[in-house]
Amino acid sequence: MAEGMLEDKVAVVTGGGNGIGREICKLMGAQGAKVVVNDLGTAVDGAGESASVADSCVAEIKAAGGEATANYDTVATPEGGQNIIQTAVDTYGKIDILVHVAGILRDRMVFNMSIEEWDAVIQVHLRGAFCVNKPACVLMRAQKSGCIINFSSISAAGNSGQANYSAAKAGILGLTRTVARDMSKYGVRANAIWPGANTRMTATIPEAARQIRAERGIGDPSARPAERKPESVAAVVAFLATDMAQDITGWTVGISGDRLSLIDDPRPVKTMFQPGGWTFDGVLDHWPNAFGLDLRHIQQAGQ
Secondary structure, eight states: OOOOTTTTOEEEEETTTSHHHHHHHHHHHHTTOEEEEEOOOOOTTSOOOOTHHHHHHHHHHHHTTOEEEEEOOOTTSHHHHHHHHHHHHHHHSOOOEEEEOOOOOOOBOTTTOOHHHHHHHHIIIIIHHHHHHHHHHHHHHHHTOEEEEEEOOGGGGOOTTBHHHHHHHHHHHHHHHHHHHHHGGGTEEEEEEEEEOOOHHHHTSOHHHHHHHHHTTBSOGGGSOSOOOHHHHHHHHHHHHSGGGTTOOSOEEEEETTEEEEEOOOOOSOOOOOTTOOOHHHHHHHHHHHTOSOOOOOOOBOO
C-alpha cells in the first residue's frame, strides 16, 4: 500500500468514531495525517452521548503509530462546529482536510413524520454541514489551501420513508457545489460522496422498509454489490484528500463496494422554446408531443 500520502496534513472527521467515519480516520492516520476524531457518541437516532466512541478510535490510530485527538462537540450548533475546527488548530496548528460524515436516521413515511423527526435529521446532516464548513472555509481561505468532503447519499434522489434524510442529503449537494465555487479562487476544493456500505446505520433499516423500497425499484438488494465495506468508501475519501486530487472539485463521487462513479450535476434532458414566452394554451399544445405525459420519474437506486 502507498504510504505517507497525507503526511503533515491535519484532518477533521465528524462522526469519526463509528462505521465509515472510523475507517476514514484510521486510513488517514495510516497515511500520515494528524486526525481530529469528532464524535458525540450517540445512537443511530441521535439519542445519548459517549466519549468512549471517539476515544477508542483515537486509541486505535495511536496504537498503529499515528497521531489523533478526540473531540465530542455536536455539529448541529455554530458553537459546536467552531469548537470542532478549533480543536485542529489548537492541537496541530492548522486544518487541511474536513470530512463531514456525522449523521443520524429517523425514518418515517412522510405522512407519519413528526416535525421533531424532521428537524433532528436536518440539524445534524445539513445544518451540521454548514456549521463545520463555514469555520473551516474561513481558515482555508486565509491559508489559500484545503479540502472539504461532505457526505451526501443516493437518497438525495429520493427514498421511501426518508423525507428528512433525503432532503438533508440533497441540500448537502447544493452546499458542496456552492462551497466549491466560492472557495476555488482560494485554492480550496470541495466534493460530495454518495457512499454505499454496510454499517450500524444501514443495519437499523427495518425489513418492511427494505421491501417497500425494493418493490418501488429503490434500494433493490439484487442491484447492490455483494460486498459494501466501509473501507472502500474510506479509500476514495482519502484519495480525494491527497495533493494528487488537488484539481478535483465540485463533483459528487459514488462509491459502493466494487463500483466507483462520478455523478453529474442535474441538467436538462429535453428543452423546447416558445418565441414570446409560454402561455397556458401553449403548454397544453406542445408539452404532450415534446415531453410526453407518462413521466413518473422514480429514481432507480442501486447503492
